[in-house]
Every structure is written in structure tokens, then in C-alpha cells.
Amino acid sequence: EAAVTQSPRNKVTVTGGNVTLSCRQTNSHNYMYWYRQDTGHGLRLIHYSYGAGNLQIGDVPDGYKATRTTQEDFFLLLELASPSQTSLYFCASSDVSDRGFYEQYFGPGTRLTVL
Amino acid sequence: GDSVTQMQGQVTLSEDDFLFINCTYSTTWYPTLFWYVQYPGEGPQLLLKVTTANNKGISRGFEATYDKRTTSFHLQKASVQESDSAVYYCVLGTGTGGYKVVFGSGTRLLVSP
Numbered sequence: 404e405a406a407v408t409q410s411p412r413n414k415v416t417v418t419g420g421n422v423t424l425s426c427r428q429t430n431s432h433n434y435m436y437w438y439r440q441d442t443g444h445g446l447r448l449i450h451y452s453y454g455a456g457n458l459q460i461g462d463v464p465d466g467y468k469a470t471r472t473t474q475e476d477f478f479l480l481l482e483l484a485s486p487s488q489t490s491l492y493f494c495a496s497s498d499v500s501d502r503g504f505y506e507q508y509f510g511p512g513t514r515l516t517v518l
Numbered sequence: 519g520d521s522v523t524q525m526q527g528q529v530t531l532s533e534d535d536f537l538f539i540n541c542t543y544s545t546t547w548y549p550t551l552f553w554y555v556q557y558p559g560e561g562p563q564l565l566l567k568v569t570t571a572n573n574k575g576i577s578r579g580f581e582a583t584y585d586k587r588t589t590s591f592h593l594q595k596a597s598v599q600e601s602d603s604a605v606y607y608c609v610l611g612t613g614t615g616g617y618k619v620v621f622g623s624g625t626r627l628l629v630s631p
Contacts, residue, residue: 443623444623445623451617504567507562512560
């Protein structure tokens with residue numbers, strides 16, 4: 404069964420702090436994604452990747468970096484956290500094809516609070 | 519650009535009521551349309567998927583039909599249960615490659631027993 408795990412599940416930091424959110428998938432999927440979820444906005448794409456060493460910019464990338472170290476692992480980095488980055492963060496993975504869209508499998512989420 | 523609109527922020531029903539959640543989309547490409555459901559404390563999960571080839575999706579008693587003329591993709595269920603309480607997202611996939619989708623803002627469904 405598809406599996407995406409995230410750590411930590413909860414994180415509190417202060418303004419200007421350095422935060423790394425981790426995601427691992429065991430689906431052997433090529434694509435991985437980072438989203439943030441905020442009331443009234445649904446899920447918004449921050450960054451995504453189609454393989455180790457690759458990074459693509461999403462729709463709301465400002466203030467975030469990401470790195471894909473292996474096919475399984477995708478990290479989201481906040482180097483100077485701000486209160487506006489307080490949110491619920493989801494990682495997802497997906498198989499892809501030029502013939503159409505496949506399901507995205509989501510992790511359980513990381514709740515980040517920036518004081 | 520591509521967009522999805524869900525005007526209903528919250529829908530409140532009683533068990534056995536009929537459910538209808540409205541969704542409209544905008545794209546210049548051939549769309550693939552999804553409904554995802556998110557239960558409390560979990561990530562979203564796929565409920566159903568519809569392409570221009572099949573026009574209709576059915577899953578777990580839910581049904582959605584894609585209407586190209588009105589660019590709508592509504593979700594409906596004949597008789598809801600308390601366990602259906604969740605947030606429902608209309609999601610649009612466009613273009614080639616199949617890697618990037620756009621989420622609507624979500625509709626929270628509350629079903630009372």
C-alpha cells in the first residue's frame with residue numbers, strides 16, 4: 404500500500420528560526436510535492452520534484468527551499484521562518500505519465516507554528 | 519491560468535439527506551478532474567477521478583459528472599451518513615505530464631445523526 408510519512412508532526416519555532424520538514428515515500432514514485440494548507444485557500448503547491456536532485460518551483464515558493472536527496476526523501480527548508488508561514492504542511496507523491504494524471508498520495512501533515 | 523472555484527465553504531446536512539457540492543473550473547487545456555476527501559487529522563485522499571474520455575466517476579456512493587459546456591464538476595450523493603463528514607476538494611489537472619494539479623478551496627461537510 405502507498406505510504407508517505409512526515410516528520411515532525413508538530414513543530415514550534417520563533418521568527419527568524421531555521422526549520423526543516425522531512426518527507427519519505429515508499430511508493431517508488433518519481434514525483435513528490437510540498438503543499439501548505441490554510442483556511443480559505445485549500446492546498447497550495449510550494450515546490451515539487453521529479454527525481455533525486457531535481458527541484459521545480461510551485462505556486463507559492465517565496466521563503467521556502469526544498470531538496471530531493473533520493474527518490475524516497477524530500478525536504479522543505481525554512482531558513483528564516485516568519486509568522487506568515489504558520490500553516491499545515493503536506494507532502495505527497497505521485498506516479499506520472501504523458502498519458503494523464505495519477506492519484507497523489509498524501510502524508511499525515513506537519514503543523515508548523517512560527518511565534 | 520488554471521483555476522477551480524468552490525463557492526460553498528460549508529454544507530450542513532442530516533443523515534439521509536441529498537448532497538450536492540458545486541465546483542466550476544477554468545482551463546484552456548483538456549482537463550482531468552478529481553474529488554479528494556480529507557478526514558480530520560489526515561491528509562487528503564482520492565475519492566474519484568473523471569477524464570474527458572469517461573465524463574463520470576462513481577465511488578463509495580458518490581457521483582460526479584463533468585460538463586464541458588458549463589465547465590462544472592459537481593459532486594453528489596443520494597443519502598449522506600455521519601461518517602461522510604469531511605472536507606471535499608475539487609481538483610483540476612491540466613496539460614501534459616500529469617504532475618501538477620490545482621486544488622479548490624474546499625467544502626466542509628457536516629452531517630448530523
